[in-house]
Amino acid sequence: MAYIALYRKWRPKDFEDVVGQSHITETLQKAIDTDKVAHAYLFSGPRGTGKTSTAKIFARAMNCVHGPTSHPCNECEVCRHIMSGESLDVVEIDAASNRSIEDIRTLRETIKFMPAEGHKKIYIIDEVHMLTTEAFNALLKTLEEPPAHVIFILATTEPERIPMTILSRCQRYEFRRITSEDIAKRLLYVAGQEQIDLTKGAAHILAVQADGGMRDALSMLDQCVSNTSGTIDEGVVRDLLGLIGKDWLFSLAQAIFDGQGDVIIKAVDDVIHMGKEPRVILMELLAHLRAVMLCQAASSSDTLSAYDDCLDELRKQAGEWTPAAVFQVLAILQQALLTAKTSPVPRIAVEMGLLMAARQLNQPPVVPIAAASAAKAPAKPAKTAVAEKPEVVPVPEEDDYSGGYGLEEAVPFPEEEFTSPGPTVGQAPVQEAAAAMPQPARPPVPPAPPRPEPVKAAAPAANVPAPAPSPAAQPVASAEYQDVWKKMCAILDKEKKKAVLSCIRNGRVVYIGEGQVIVAFKTAFMVKRANREDYYKFTDAALSQILGGTYHMQGFLEGDAELDGYEKKKSNLTRPAEPEPLPEEDIPVPAPSQEAASSRDETAWQPASIEDMDEAERAALGPLLKNVGDCNIYIENKK
Ligand SMILES: [Zn+2]
Structure with missing residues (x-):
């Protein structure tokens, strides 16, 4: 028998199986039981949160030979036809590829026909926001006067792109991002049923990486299963997803707060030698510092479940640093990530961001020479150019004279300032910056307070x-x-x-x-x-x-x-x-x-x-x- 992907095999079959959306499934069940089913629904929410699965369960609930029922049997011929996608009464349309007015006109033609075996004809239009304006208008006419035997279920990840006229004719349900705790629980359940040896820590990493989507989480688990025989633990998951180990994140974060430029550069070097993307460093470190921030603000946050195995260490870091310092580093690294995304040499942006963060925390603010950005600056147009x-x-x-950090003393300005060459692009400035980095003992030295007296005029x-x-x-x-x-x-x-x-x-x-x-x-x-x-x-x-x-x-x-x-x-x-x-x-x-x-x-x-x-x-x-x-x-x- 052909291999069935985990996310398809473990697609929820009952309303109760849908993870993290009980606010929707319970309401729908109640509507079915009390015969108050609407003729059009809009399911909106992030990808992989169960919109289409819920729509299909709903279709079975309406058409099951024992129904309409809030608990479809999933065994009768009608249920089985719907599950295998053979039912003529359940029409699934992907609006991403059938978005023209012609497609909607065809749909309207078929609406006239009565259901073949069930009670209702159910049209599930996925990614409905992709429809053209004309197609929306054609759909609107159908939604205004639908035949009694038709139910529309529109699904979308971008409800804001759907015209108000359509929205106002649908009962709207918003699917929530599934918490990583719920995803991890489901992953462990599926792994148990499938005889997959998945550790709790690994399940948490997968859950966090899935970012609220069950389908992505199961796909990633599939990827792990097909790449390893034996236990799927944290190391396997991190390796497969190209993530960086937590020990490494803890020590890199520590190096930033301690201002250890040489440690930072070496850490970046090591990770890049392992074949990882420079940007991944920033993304992972941002996620780690976010965990530190959340640990400081609300130590019971769901995100911290990924740190179950090293919560003590996380709490230690969170206790060592002030929230203000963490915000500062987060802000600098986010900016560096933006720069790295568009930079032809992302490594420089990554190193610069890390060093700047370390420097900001361990020194009075200094205006740095931006080596990487200088490389990116476009050539001036000829009309304003003063030179070639x-x-x-x-x-x-x-x-900024009001700052008064005594910069004259901190950075002696060279006499030949106007003729000195511009900063060179490449490794040199970063390494120099690393060499210049102070090496204070833990805990980190807070930035020196601004001097009250202004800089003396030259x-x-x-x-x-x-x-x-x-x-x-x-x-x-x-x-x-x-x-x-x-x-x-x-x-x-x-x-x-x-x-x-x-x-x-x-x-x-x-x-x-x-x-x-x-x-x-x-x-x-x-x-x-x-x-x-x-x-x-x-x-x-x-x-x-x-x-x-x-x-x-x-x-x-x-x-x-x-x-x-x-x-x-x-x-x-x-x-x-x-x-x-x-x-x-x-x-x-x-x-x-x-x-x-x-x-x-x-x-x-x-x-x-x-x-x-x-x-x-x-x-x-x-x-x-x-x-x-x-x-x-x-x-x-x-x-
Ligand atoms: Zn049935």
């Missing part, structure tokens, strides 16, 4: 003496500051000093007088640039042009104590006139052009803003920016 092959790369520099470049202010320069009324600043930006724009302008336009003029123009910037990054000679020589020239005499611009970080002195000086000058913060839209935004590429202030990196990018670039950078947060973006100007 630009790449969008965030400069690794703190930009002093002007020491080797270039600032020009001496001219004695002729007189204090300027603060009401005019904004006007002066606008004029200066206009001059810089006209002179095509794009890099200077994009830095300067974010400044706030605090004081103009005694040959000085004091400007506050929100980031140390901007202050540093503003105080470089190749920046201020242009602003100073423009200021002198506007104000007459010699002026020198000096940048400070917002909140710097020195600014207080200048604020006082200003208020002494003009008490009533308080300058408004500069509205950004008034200042010309530099637009890269062909001329810009040849201009004198050109550097190896051109600032870019996310607003200036096209859809594709934004989409490519989006996931990265989500992780990195607020940062400056520069386009490398490769010659």
Whole structure:
């Protein structure tokens, strides 16, 4: 006799056999017993939850020679015909392949005929959401005035795609995702009946992997049976389904929370050498951390049944880490999984995600160089290109001054920052990151609290003496500051000093007088640039042009104590006139052009803003920016 797949052989035969849907089967049985059967039903729910099986039991219940009965005999000729699919009274239509109006018209033709052997003609239309609009309209006419001998059972996994007019004419039943506990129980029952040696742990893994669908669970059990002789235990199941062992998951999770970069990289290496997909690592680890999260929130959750054999270890991990830390890692890994799904080199995305998670937990936040994302960034279109092959790369520099993590000390910024090569794509950055990973002892060190004091402004470049202010320069009324600043930006724009302008336009003029123009910037990054000679020589020239005499611009970080002195000086000058913060839209935004590429202030990196990018670039950078947060973006100007 030909082998019958387990899911077909063990398809439920009675309403009582349908796993996890008693809220539906009991209602249907009651309707049959009290002769209150509707003429159209809609069964919706995830795949493998028993929709078609229930429809077929219902068909037998209606047509059994002893019926209509809530307990069909499954032995009479009618029942047997329905079970073997030979009955003329039960018509099964797969709407996925019979979705046209012609198919529905044919159906309507056959409806006229009375049932051949049973009491009712039952039409089961599976995946009904696949019907075309015309087919739905044709079906609607039938549903409006069905003959008394016809019952429709529509089944779908996507009820939201079914027109309201159809929905309103059906009695609707929603099939639930079957709990993994129920699936595991059924698997163990079937295994017992079939003389299959299935361990409890293995049944739980299969149940969890089936994700609420009984059919998938039985198919997977079938797969295990045909691939092994002997006991089907956890190892067999994990191996066959390409899953990763739980010991490995426990230790990888621990390595992340302990910040052990070398352990992480080695663990990834081992799994990939075993022939597993890099993405599987993230999916499995996410499932594991979800279990940790659920263990912290509700230790009796159904999902934890997969951890029956190592619940103590799970509880230990759940107790060691704070929920906030687990959320943080989950968020980073989910993002990494999204990136890995579209990345041509998913391994990098996986390694980067794991290392970033470890780093976030064990260090104050640092803006990382995104090696993998840089590789994915599409080439800029020619119209906005400032160079032949630009790449969008965030400069690794703190930009959020309000954070104040003392990044200047944490990450020394190289002097030749503008000419340093962009990050290379490949293993190197990841390995470097791994090497740089701290190795704290357990329990993990929580992230350092933000420093209360702001980053000290960088002093002007020491080797270039600032020009001496001219004695002729007189204090300027603060009401005019904004006007002066606008004029200066206009001059810089006209002179095509794009890099200077994009830095300067974010400044706030605090004081103009005694040959000085004091400007506050929100980031140390901007202050540093503003105080470089190749920046201020242009602003100073423009200021002198506007104000007459010699002026020198000096940048400070917002909140710097020195600014207080200048604020006082200003208020002494003009008490009533308080300058408004500069509205950004008034200042010309530099637009890269062909001329810009040849201009004198050109550097190896051109600032870019996310607003200036096209859809594709934004989409490519989006996931990265989500992780990195607020940062400056520069386009490398490769010659
Ligand atoms: Zn029967």
